[in-house]
Amino acid sequence: MKPILHGQQLRIGYGSQTVAGPFDVSLQAGELVGLLGRNGSGKSTLLRTLAGLQDAVGGTIYLGDQPLDELSAQELATHLSVVLTNPPPTGPLSVRELVALGRYPYTGWLGRLSAEDHRHVQQALELTGTERWAKLPVDQLSDGERQKVMIARAVAQDTPLVLLDEPTAHLDLINRVEIMRLLRRLAHETHKAMFLSCHELDLALQTCDRLALLLPDGSLHVDAPEALILNGTFERAFVADAHHIEFDRQRGTFNVRETTGQRIRITGEATTVYWTRKALERIGFQINNEARGIPEVQCDSWLHWTLRNPDGTTEEFAELQKLLSHLQPDRHEKRNT
Numbered sequence: 001m002k003p004i005l006h007g008q009q010l011r012i013g014y015g016s017q018t019v020a021g022p023f024d025v026s027l028q029a030g031e032l033v034g035l036l037g038r039n040g041s042g043k044s045t046l047l048r049t050l051a052g053l054q055d056a057v058g059g060t061i062y063l064g065d066q067p068l069d070e071l072s073a074q075e076l077a078t079h080l081s082v083v084l085t086n087p088p089p090t091g092p093l094s095v096r097e098l099v100a101l102g103r104y105p106y107t108g109w110l111g112r113l114s115a116e117d118h119r120h121v122q123q124a125l126e127l128t129g130t131e132r133w134a135k136l137p138v139d140q141l142s143d144g145e146r147q148k149v150m151i152a153r154a155v156a157q158d159t160p161l162v163l164l165d166e167p168t169a170h171l172d173l174i175n176r177v178e179i180m181r182l183l184r185r186l187a188h189e190t191h192k193a194m195f196l197s198c199h200e201l202d203l204a205l206q207t208c209d210r211l212a213l214l215l216p217d218g219s220l221h222v223d224a225p226e227a228l229i230l231n232g233t234f235e236r237a238f239v240a241d242a243h244h245i246e247f248d249r250q251r252g253t254f255n256v257r258e259t260t261g262q263r264i265r266i267t268g269e270a271t272t273v274y275w276t277r278k279a280l281e282r283i284g285f286q287i288n289n290e291a292r293g294i295p296e297v298q299c300d301s302w303l304h305w306t307l308r309n310p311d312g313t314t315e316e317f318a319e320l321q322k323l324l325s326h327l328q329p330d331r332h333e334k335r336n337t
């Protein structure tokens with residue numbers, strides 16, 4: 001399938017200063033692609049470059065068959081829409097009026113909306129679930145609601161490609177999930193390519209069709225999320241030089257490690273084992289179920305733990321905190337002195 005956007009030997013940056021690249025990147029119709037990377041890796045720079053808001057340091061970007069830099073601003077606006085992090089225009093604008101601004105590439109210099117434009121605006125409101133706020137002033141919406149309206153404006157612009165810079169920033173968990181599910185649904189149902197930057201690795205792993213990882217060495221890796229975990233690219237992107245963070249490849253999560261060198265075994269009921277393991281790792285224990293002659297925590301059932309000491313003695317605990325305090329008496333004593 002022909003890509004909607006293709007960047008060839010792309011180098012992004014400022015003036016002659018390269019931030020990342022050279023790399024190739026392609027976006028296909030009907031897919032949600034998440035752009036991830038550490039702070040300063042170049043996510044916003046890449047999005048702005050693909051949007052034609054700043055020049056590439058090198059390489060060429062094609063929208064279909066046409067090089068991006070040969071398109072006029074008006075033509076570009078029919079190929080791609082952009083949702084940036086800056087706050088939307090405030091003032092007495094209603095939600096419907098803001099969404100209608102998405103039609104600007106198609107309206108004449110008077111900005112008068114045709115019946116076709118009104119149809120697109122209505123459709124965008126319905127597709128994004130924002131129709132119920134259509135008459136409200138935009139500045140009366142919550143951050144999550146306003147973000148959906150900004151997405152509706154991009155949908156009304158009716159472009160095959162939508163670029164979004166951190167659309168989930170400053171939103172709570174429910175709204176972050178809602179926005180990602182909305183973008184995924186829009187990509188699949190309206191057959192648009194959606195390319196968004198974000199910092200929520202977990203959410204991106206669960207919702208994006210593909211992920212693009214910008215690495216500290218300036219390379220870009222695009223693949224199925226699970227493939228990037230399996231081949232180690234995820235770790236290289238985020239924890240290559242971080243000493244106290246470890247990536248759990250089995251669960252796709254990052255763990256904070258403050259190891260004291262003490263080892264412990266842990267067995268028993270799966271959910272209790274999972275959270276007990278997290279707690280023990282948090283206080284510095286290394287879990288090693290292969291080792292012999294070290295203490296063992298048996299998670300007997302929900303809210304009951306047995307500690308087997310290497311000398312064969314056992315102790316019972318009905319609270320996780322009591323087990324933790326028992327296992328790290330130094331900290332406990334220090335706190336009491």
Ligand SMILES: Nc1ncnc2c1ncn2[C@@H]1O[C@H](COP(=O)(O)OP(=O)(O)OP(=O)(O)O)[C@@H](O)[C@H]1O
Nearest residue numbers: 013014019037038039040041042043044045046197
């Ligand atoms: N206007 C500019 N002129 C020169 N360098 C810039 C400019 N804007 C950003 N940079 C630099 O380009 C690099 C990439 O910045 P960019 O904002 O693209 O990163 P990012 O991945 O989006 O970061 P974050 O996750 O913190 O938003 C950084 O080193 C930054 O300092």
